[in-house]
Amino acid sequence: MLHNRGPLLTIDVGSRETAREDIAEINEQYIGGRGVGTRLTHERIPFDADPLGPANRLVFSTGPMQSSTMSFTGRMSCTGVSPLTDGLLSSNAGGFMSRNFADTGYSAVEITGASDELIAIHIRDDGVEFEPVPELAGETVGETVAYLEAEHDITADQTAVIGPAGENQVRFASIMTSEERAFGRGGLGAVLGSKNVKAITVGGDSAPEIEIPSTQMEIHREAATDDNIMKRQGTVAVMDLANAMEGLPSYYFSEREFAGVEGINGSAVEEKKYKKGTCSACAFACKLPTRDEERGVETEGPEFEVAMAFGSNSGVDDIVDVMQSNELCDQYGLDAISAGNTVAAYLASEDAFGDVDLIHETVEKIARREGIGDTLAEGIDRCYEELGVENWTVKGMDFAAHEGRVLHGQGLSYAVSNRGADHMYSVFYSVEYPLVPEEDALDPEGTLGKADRLVERENLMAVNDAGVVCKFSRDYMNPDRYEALFGADFEDLLAVGDRIVTLERHFNNQRGLDREDDTLPYDLPDLEEALGEYYDARGWEDGVVPDAAVPA
Template sequence: MIQSAGPLLTVDLTAGETHTEEIDGILEQYLGGRGVGTRLAHERIPFDVDPLGAENRLVFSTGPMQAAQTSFTGRMNCTGVSPLTDGLLSSNAGGFMSRNFADTGYSAVELVGESDELVIVHVRDDSVEFEAVPDLTGATVPETLDYLEAEHGIESDQTAVIGPAGENAVRFASIMTSAERAFGRGGLGAVMGAKNVKGITFAGDSPPDIDIPAMQMDIHREAATADHIMKRQGTVSVMDLANEVNGLPSYYFSEQSFAGVEGINGDAVESKKYKKGTCSACAFACKLPTRDEERGVETEGPEFEVAMAFGSNSGVDDIVDVMQSNELCDRLGMDAISAGNTVAAYLDSEGAFGDTELIHETVEQIAHREGVGDTLAEGIDRCHDDLGVENWTVKGMDFAAHEGRVLHGQGLSYAVANRGADHMYATFYSVEYPLVPDDQAVAPEGTLGKADVLVERENLMALNDSGVVCKFSRDFMTPERYEQLFDADFEDLLAVGARTVTLERHFNNQRGFDRADDALPYELPSFEAALDEYYDARSWSDDGTVPESTLPV
């Protein structure tokens, strides 16, 4: 089996010291990325840790495919205990940092402890430098990147930085890389801020010696030549379909379709796209650099989830307004999905849907914890009572755009996902719309009989996050290609994903999570019986916990 190569670098921020250790055994069992990050976190983070405390760790990790030169491999992973969900969480980001990270020669880099002053950590293949940057206190993401380029010649593609939201412990603060790509969901930017780290940079000339099979170029050629709507419209291309099936959350989840959809759909985004956008080595180029010259707005996106959160869910039908919200979140360092949904909750409480001036003002207030922003920075789960609105979250994480009240398997996926109501944990929506061939499709109605498919998809997504392979490679990656790329049986590769999901669940069980947390704010048919099917498929106990006897060794 092909796995990552290189030692673990531990950066002790309290002591201002570093050390390395070999983790070959972990790499062999977990490949890299999310799997390795999860295993390291499970071993090294106390189960009772305060997410914003010094004992929490942030683990950055790549996978073996970052040694490839094929499409869908420009991504990497970050793992830690989330201040939003209070559970172990991995976040995945695209862009161009992954190969700069791999050039350091490390398979994983973890931050532990807490610096007594604001620092940027510079990781090189031959050194680690702690740079005090008190003048960057409160700096936006672009301001921090401008400093790094002006003072050190370090480009944005080498960086992972936070904005004021991370410094101010906004529970859905993101870590930004390549300027506009985010380790977004779950608030790991607040963890980095709590450690007093403004940024971390990576560079070197020591890439891992990993031999990737030549068939990688078959995938690359197909990605380059495919005529795919995502190349023009990204994920927002699915918005019209979602609206047609009554599956587009609107007006803070109170409605499921949006009359103004044409103002924020794929065609609207495409009309503002001014060039191609991609991630490292990827010919698929599904990103969305957008611009509106009349209003002076330039950003990347919005993708579907953000167009929902700041668009239909906030009662906004103008794509440029959504672009501006998206740009604000990137600049301030916040997950635009959670920020948008939280703002939508506030708009609901104020009877102010569609008030774009209030929306943009509120985004700024959240990032700086000013006025009502201090309340909203806690996230919907913690502030919904104060607002007098419903709690549209699972395990503290607010919902993505794919509507579980229509796509019932996706609803079940939201409930059981260790990360909460996040669509990428299993991407079950793709088989229910469906966005896959007919022989892989599943009827959207009902929850029973879907557990086995859900488990396989969770395992496959965890494998992708460990590889690391983009989840939008689904039209190009077959079981046979996984086997060739990773030199392993497909079932053995899925077992890597299963071990990862199980360790996440076990960690969260030790923090008090059980069946009661696998819940939804709405009813689905035969939901409790479907939970039983899911636990049985995972060989977990019927209370949603992992038996100690089944823990991976």
């Protein structure tokens, strides 16, 4: 089976000590990326670790596909205990860092401990340097990247940095790479901030030699030549469909249609797009560099989730206002989905939907934990009672845009996901809109009979995250191509995904999560019975992994 190569580098930022360790067996069993990160953190983080304490660890890892020249492979993974969900969580980011990371020769880098001063860590194939950077305290992502380039000739594509939100341990702070790409959901930026690490840089000339089958070129050619609407509008292309299905969360989830959708939809974004944007080696180029010269706003995006969170869910119908919110989140280092939804909750409490000045002011207050921002920085699950609003979260994570009250299988996915209400954990919405061929689609109505398909989707997405392969490759990947690329039977690959999901669930079980946490803030037909079907398909008992089922 194709898998990552290279040792683990452990960096204790408290003692300033480093160590190399052979993890060949783990790479062979878990491929790379999220798989290796999950296995390592499951073994090395105490089950009772404080997410913002020194015992928590962050594992950055690439996969074998970062040795390819195939589209959809410009991504890497970061894993640790989330301060937002209190469970084990992996986030992955696009951009250009992954191949620069691979150049260090390490398949994974683990950050542990806590520094007594603000530092940058420079990781090269010939050593690690710890640089005190007190002058970067409170600096934005852009300011930090500018410093690294001016002082060290290090480009944004070699960096993972936090903004003020990470330093202030906002529970949904991001780690930013390539300046505008995010290890977003779950607040791992706050974990890096708790360790007093402002930036990590990577480089070298020691990338492992991994032979990738020629199938990669077929996929790359198709990605380059296909006329896909995502190349023009990104994920926001689905917004009109969602709105037509009465499935676009609006006004802090109180409504499911938005009258101002034309002001924030795919066409609105496409009008502001001024050039192509992509990730490393990818010819699909679905990113959205956007600009409004009249108001002086320039950013990358927004994608569908952010256009929902800062758009329809906040009562805003002007794409430039949403672009500005998106850019503020990138510069302060905030997960724009959680930031937008949390701001929407605040707007609901103040009866202030559509107040753009208040929105932008509140984003900054959250990042700096000033005034009401200190309350909102804890996330919806920890502040909804004080705001007097409903708790639109699962396991502490607020909802993505794909509406589970309309796409019932996606709703079931939100309930059982180890990450909470995250759309990318199974990407089940794709089979219910549908965004897949008719023969692969499912009726969005109902939850029963979908468990087996959901398990397969979760396992396959875990394989993608281990690979690391972008999930937007779905139109170009099939079981035969997975087998050709990874040199393994499709069912064996799904078994790797099952081990990853099971380890995540087991870790979270040890932290007290069980069936009671697999719930939703709204009713779905036959949800309890569907949960039973899902647990049976997984071999779990009421949401708990039996000891005998924990991967060795």
